[in-house]
Amino acid sequence: MALQVYINFNGNCREAVEFYAEVFKAEKQKIMLMGDTPANPDFPIPEDAKKLVLHTFLDIKGGTVMFSDVMPGMDFKTGNNISLTVLSDDAEEVRSMFDKLSQGGTVQMELQETFWSKCYGFVIDRFGVGWQLSQRDA
Numbered sequence: 001m002a003l004q005v006y007i008n009f010n011g012n013c014r015e016a017v018e019f020y021a022e023v024f025k026a027e028k029q030k031i032m033l034m035g036d037t038p039a040n041p042d043f044p045i046p047e048d049a050k051k052l053v054l055h056t057f058l059d060i061k062g063g064t065v066m067f068s069d070v071m072p073g074m075d076f077k078t079g080n081n082i083s084l085t086v087l088s089d090d091a092e093e094v095r096s097m098f099d100k101l102s103q104g105g106t107v108q109m110e111l112q113e114t115f116w117s118k119c120y121g122f123v124i125d126r127f128g129v130g131w132q133l134s135q136r137d138a
Contacts, residue, residue, distance in 0.1 A: 006066045006132055008081040013053035013069040020065070026058040034071070038115055048072055055116075083122070083130030091119040091135045098133045101125045 035050030
């Protein structure tokens with residue numbers, strides 16, 4: 001299991017990642033855009049969001065830091081834009097952690113299968129800490 005940091009940006013993620021890659025001499029990684037996601041009629045991606053960063057990461061001094069932009073219109077405040085991500089090979093472990101963190105917390109995204117994970121969910125715990133829990137696909 002690995003613990004990772006996830007930082008969100010308000011439309012300037014690509015610029016921030018390029019800056020951090022230079023600062024930390026980190027190898028640039030593939031940038032997945034919101035427009036690259038599979039089409040879903042229940043959640044259409046606005047045209048102005050398609051060029052925003054959905055996901056990328058940098059390996060910085062032995063740790064992985066992940067990055068994305070937020071969708072236009074989503075609440076964004078500097079300071080609430082960082083969450084912790086826990087990856088596990090075990091779906092039951094993901095469910096257990098999610099259930100415990102949800103007690104007294106606020107579920108942002110129920111546990112579900114996504115195109116990047118068989119079991120993923122996002123919860124803000126009762127202390128205000130954001131947790132993204134994800135089953136690592138083999």
